[in-house]
Amino acid sequence: MKIQGKMFLWLALFMLVMAIVYGVWSKEPVGTTGLFLAFGLSVMIGYYLAFTARRVDAGAQDNKEADVADDAGELGFFSPHSWQPLSLGLGGAFAFAGVAFGWWLVFVSAPLLIIGLFGWVFEYYHGENRTQ
CATH class of the missing domain: 1.10.287 (Helix Hairpins)
Incomplete structure (x- = not known):
């Protein structure tokens, strides 16, 4: 989960830069507000994932030497026939x-x-x- 948290935090940084650049160049409030809101949402998701990664065991995606098969196994219960x-x-x-x-x-x-x-x-x- 650490890598996903870092990805969202980097995405948040990119959204912040783009919101500032877009706001200065376009002077259009709706798009600028949307980009700032996307920045806020990315920060919230990134913080949650980074915070949760400290409390749970490291997964295979956090190990750079791991194979795809290392992450195999049961991920949870998913209803097979729900309408x-x-x-x-x-x-x-x-x-x-x-x-x-x-x-x-x-x-x-x-x-x-x-x-x-x-x-x-x-x-x-x-x-x-x-x-x-």
Whole structure:
């Protein structure tokens, strides 16, 4: 994780330089603000990754002598057959399209978002006192 943190911090430095150069040359506030916000987001992600890298064991990506096979193994649990991301994606797409086409589309997309969110959160929940 150390290398990812350094990459984001270098990216943040690049974004800061570009924001200053762009702001001085163009005098355009929207693009300059966007670049400064990108700088801030890169700093936050880079700091989080660098901070977390100090608390966890070094991974294979942190060892310059490591092979690709050294990082093999289980990375976590990923649901193999979940339909909930599709519902969330469609609901989110309709909600954002509602900004352009009309706010009524946001109200139409709300049930898709709610169904997708609750379905994803409670997908593997079977109750506390279930005997099966």
